[in-house]
Amino acid sequence: MSYELIAILMFSTMLLMMLTGQRVFGAIGFVAVVAAILLWGPGGSDMGYSSILKLMKWNALLTLPMFVFMGYVMSESRLAEDLYKMFHVWFGPLPGGLAIGTILLMVMISAMNGLSVAGMAIGATIALPELVKRNYDKLMISGVIQGGSSLGILIPPSVVLVLFAQIARQPVSQLWLAGLLPGLLMAVLFITYIVIRCWFNPALAPAMSAEERAEITWAERFRLLRAALLPIIIFASMMIPFVKGWTSLTEASVIGALTAVAAAVLKGRFTRQVFETATRNTLAITVMFMLIIMAALSFGAVFDGLGAGRAIENFFVRDLGLTAWQVLILMQLSFLVMGMFLDDTAMLVIVAPIYVGLAKALGFDLIWYGVLYTITCQIAYLTPPFGYNLFLMRAMAPDDFTLPMIYRSVFPFVLVMILTLVLVMVFPQIALWLPATLL
Secondary structure: OOOHHEEEEEEHHHHHHHHHOHHHHHHHHHHHHHHHHHHHHHHHHHHHHHHHHHOOOHHHHHHHHHHHHHHHHHHHHHHHHHHHHHHHHHOOOOOOOOHHHHHHHHEEEEEEEEOHHHHHHHHHHHHHHHHHHOEEEEEEHHHHHHHHHHHHHHOOOOOOHHHHHHHHHHHHHHHHHHHHHHHHOOOOOOHHHHHHHHHOOOOHHOOOHHHHHHHHOOOHHHHHHHHHHHHHHHHHHHHHHHHHOOOOOOHHHHHHHHHHHHHHHHHHOOOOOHHHHHHHHHHHHHHHHHHHHHHHHHHHHHHHHOHHHHHHHHHHHHHHHOOHHHHHHHHHHHHHHOOOOOOOOHHHHHOHHHHHHHHHHHHOOOHHHHHHHHHHHHHHHOOOOOOHHHHHHHHHHHHHHOOOHHHHHHHHHHHHHHHHHHHHHHHOOHHHHHHHHHH
């Protein structure tokens, strides 16, 4: 059997196991270990052991529990509620104002944790009830929360970009800065869509009533503005020392987590229940990530040992005669397809090592390519039938938010994400200007 056919068989077997409901790390790890033993005999089992040792040497992964813990502390201690009240007061009088406030809330939440799951949890528990109570259109509510929560994997401190940095051997600081402007651009485009849509159809997102506006004093408005200082302080406490070179990435993540805890303590909301819930959720997510990465590293070692990466490069460039840009577009399209079945971490550690080498061979900047990959992951999060955020939304939303309705709600936001992806591809300086200027 040819190596190319073995590689196709491995990949198809892994996808088939996932479609039957097997856990991601179990399917990936099982295929990797069985293939290694069949190809190289008993010695092939050492690949799994080597992957564990490789995983333990990735110091940057120590940031993962810190960022996740920071996000859950903000969520469980209800510090995000103050932010949402501030956005409600200042943007509520506009048609679609509370939806705009929800996107801005997600931007600030993204600046305090590196995962979309925390943004989704906060959006579903804080924003969704308020939007429903104010008679917002359900399609608008669902799309805003799902699209906004996806910003967490692009705006720093992004855990996905940390993992990409380890695989591509690129500086995390450059990747974080490269993701900032595209993330803010996407948020601005989300808001622009909401404003235009509500301008033509104000019934989709009614403005705050005159009676309610009259009850809010200007003193209350300015008092709530102080709530916006909290994420800025947390973000600055992490990013400034790290970008300036005063601390390592791991130390910066610890500073961010301690700052979030200190903020909760000062507010009098850091209870034992908050600490226990945040710790349990952090451990669950961290262990899940570690198992997936460990299994995928084993899979990648076997895949690379077969020469699959070189075979793919030769197939696209030599056999098909495609240009570099055509290959890049096909790579992005393949990520979108895989995103219907795999989460972003599985895609990253299985396929990215192959694609990173291919992108480098084609002459593309790997910092820029890391941003393209992350945006594509965001799109995949919202792509039916198995988009990650779609099922999170269904699990957290009331029963009247049906899955077909949730599918329909994300369509305009997916188009906005695709527009952002195209803009960053056509104008690479959107991603590369900030790291080139500050570093």
